[in-house]
């Protein structure tokens with residue numbers, strides 16, 4: 001099979017799309033990949049580092065850590081979970097100050113906030129969740145259910161889509177303590193109707209927690225306007241915090257006083273340095289901190305927040321939608337003839353920043369792509385997830401990446417071995 005005329009035209013259109021892209025110039029702010037990298041299609045798992053971050057990390061050692069030593073804690077480090085949380089909240093989450101904190105991993109923050117929420121709704125014995133959510137969300141809630149004697153109520157959404165408002169309305173009721181869902185589904189990329197689902201959960205008297213891992217920094221979020229109770233997310237994807245960068249947590253101001261999180265460490269105490277006999281939670285978001293802030297882990301995301309601020313989140317979303325549309329168009333032309341299916345909503349307003357393609361051979365094909373410098377990721381059972389980071393991904397990269405997928409599928413179809421370079 002050879003590439004159709006339309007397929008060739010689509011591939012060739014990448015240069016024009018890049019030339020017309022108002023954000024293209026910002027790609028120069030990122031540290032280039034090694035010479036072998038052709039297409040990085042996994043920024044929704046780990047974002048690429050900024051040149052500013054290289055300098056920032058280096059300067060931190062010489063200008064801050066070495067000279068200031070322990071005095072640094074009084075000179076901003078102690079407050080960094082809250083100051084960075086406020087910046088992140090204002091720029092990407094639609095959250096007014098005093099409701100966002102940067103700490104822990106997503107898993108730990110999720111545990112703390114969900115456990116606090118379930119305990120804040122005594123007498124309600126159910127947690128609503130869905131079978132397509134990220135494993136850590138499902139596992140953490142299994143644990144909380146066992147600890148608290150709560151029952152899990154599973155929604156089974158269409159895996160090509162995601163959880164709908166009707167599906168939530170059908171299961172919430174007077175026994176629901178908490179609803180936990182992802183804003184953007186980690187596999188299908190489906191974008192949930194967060195305001196409608198939040199209203200439905202509230203009408204039943206339940207609290208809602210939104211996992212924003214796949215939306216923070218790429219899909220505009222309005223936590224305050226949508227009346228969201230709780231949210232968590234990671235910062236190493238579109239926020240480029242770097243491998244293992246800490247998570248963020250959001251708790252609406254109106255709930256902070258009534259929630260009591262379970263990991264009662266000294267850093268969430270009202271007076272940590274009094275070192276007194278018993279735990280007394282701090283007021284405000286500080287009570288959701290447990291231990292020492294990961295100061296070094298918070299440096300890189302500040303650079304990315306600056307860049308998102310410079311670009312504007314709406315422009316980031318616009319390019320993200322154009323990139324995902326381009327992937328879908330290319331897949332239609334180049335990959336569906338080989339039996340590849342598109343497992344992401346086709347309407348841009350109903351998807352986030354990545355596209356899921358499925359094919360029985362992707363498990364074996366993706367290592368061969370990686371060896372040739374094209375890096376998407378594999379998600380079982382047969383998904384190739386194409387992640388697009390609007391500030392660092394070009395249309396040309398996408399074209400080169402998907403052209404190689406088509407070529408390897410063709411070679412496979414001809415019974416030729418997928419040879420390693």
Ligand SMILES: Cc1ncc(COP(=O)(O)O)c(C=O)c1O
Pocket residue numbers: 105106107108134136137182186211213214234247
């Ligand atoms: C939706 C979602 N939740 C949670 C996580 C992960 O949590 P953690 O940062 O604790 O590994 C991820 C990705 O790793 C994710 O995609």
Ligand SMILES: Nc1ccccc1C(=O)C[C@H](N)C(=O)O
Pocket residue numbers: 044045046134186213
């Ligand atoms: N943190 C990681 C560490 C290692 C490998 C992948 C991840 C991811 O983030 C995966 C991502 N959350 C996903 O949606 O699949």
